Amino acid sequence: MESFTIASKKVLTLVLVIDKAGQKARNLILLGYKKRGFGAHLWNGFGGKVEPGETAHEGALRELEEEAGITVKSEDFKKAGILLFQFENDPVALETHVYKAYEYQGQIRECEEMRPEWFAFDDIPYDQMWEDDRIWLPMLLNGQDPFFGRMYFKRKALEKETKVAPVVNTSTSAHVNHSTTMTATSFTTAQPKSGPFAMYDHHLEHSLQGVPHEVALDGTIASFEN
Numbered sequence: 537m538e539s540f541t542i543a544s545k546k547v548l549t550l551v552l553v554i555d556k557a558g559q560k561a562r563n564l565i566l567l568g569y570k571k572r573g574f575g576a577h578l579w580n581g582f583g584g585k586v587e588p589g590e591t592a593h594e595g596a597l598r599e600l601e602e603e604a605g606i607t608v609k610s611e612d613f614k615k616a617g618i619l620l621f622q623f624e625n626d627p628v629a630l631e632t633h634v635y636k637a638y639e640y641q642g643q644i645r646e647c648e649e650m651r652p653e654w655f656a657f658d659d660i661p662y663d664q665m666w667e668d669d670r671i672w673l674p675m676l677l678n679g680q681d682p683f684f685g686r687m688y689f690k691r692k693a694l695e696k697e698t699k700v701a702p703v704v705n706t707s708t709s710a711h712v713n714h715s716t717t718m719t720a721t722s723f724t725t726a727q728p729k730s731g732p733f734a735m736y737d738h739h740l741e742h743s744l745q746g747v748p749h750e751v752a753l754d755g756t757i758a759s760f761e762n
């Protein structure tokens with residue numbers, strides 16, 4: 537039987553950097569391809585755990601610098617919402633403080649954990665992102681924030697290994713060097729497209745009255761400060 541009871545929570549951050557159509561003709565969003573750890577092989581904003589003694593705002597700025605190499609001035613950094621992720625049979629909830637920024641300083645660079653890339657708003661790779669992203673990210677992009685969401689996840693049933701077809705050179709051109717033999721071996725991947733968890737249910741509020749200034753769970757208070 538499923539249980540979504542929370543006993544404690546971890547406070548996390550998630551930062552979305554947006555380049556509004558300026559010199560470039562289209563609105564762009566900066567996402568990072570997570571190379572390892574929680575949410576590996578998914579595209580996401582930049583962020584991570586808030587460290588002891590840090591506010592969520594400070595933690596978010598630190599993670600953005602660590603993972604994408606860029607900084608944002610405090611006044612350009614706007615709180616877009618709080619998302620509470622709960623996982624079946626896991627008493628630890630993830631309270632994620634979401635921020636957005638339209639201005640940044642520095643050179644975007646790849647690190648060991650994340651590979652940053654710009655995406656046009658109409659080309660966001662939702663099928664390779666956490667399932668909840670397709671619910672709240674369009675709201676953030678449309679200015680329908682701040683929001684407060686609760687998202688419930690179940691571990692996905694172990695899927696049959698997915699066969700991935702190898703890339704085979706099908707060219708019949710006379711110029712192909714036939715002395716190079718390509719062995720068409722297939723390989724398998726156990727990585728589900730949108731991560732190891734499936735979203736089971738969610739509730740999202742985006743009226744100002746519905747967004748709490750504080751989220752209290754078992755005595756812990758997270759304030760909705762900027």
Ligand SMILES: CNc1ncnc2c1ncn2[C@@H]1O[C@H](COP(=O)(O)OP(=O)(O)OP(=O)(O)O)[C@@H](O)[C@H]1O
Pocket residue numbers: 548549550573574575580581582583584585586621630632666667668669689
């Ligand atoms: C369940 N649905 C979800 N939907 C969207 N985003 C999600 C998410 N669940 C976690 N996230 C984000 O994923 C990052 C994990 O951070 P994570 O790598 O664990 O943190 P941190 O860099 O501190 O870790 P290590 O230093 O490697 O331990 C962090 O931004 C967090 O907000």
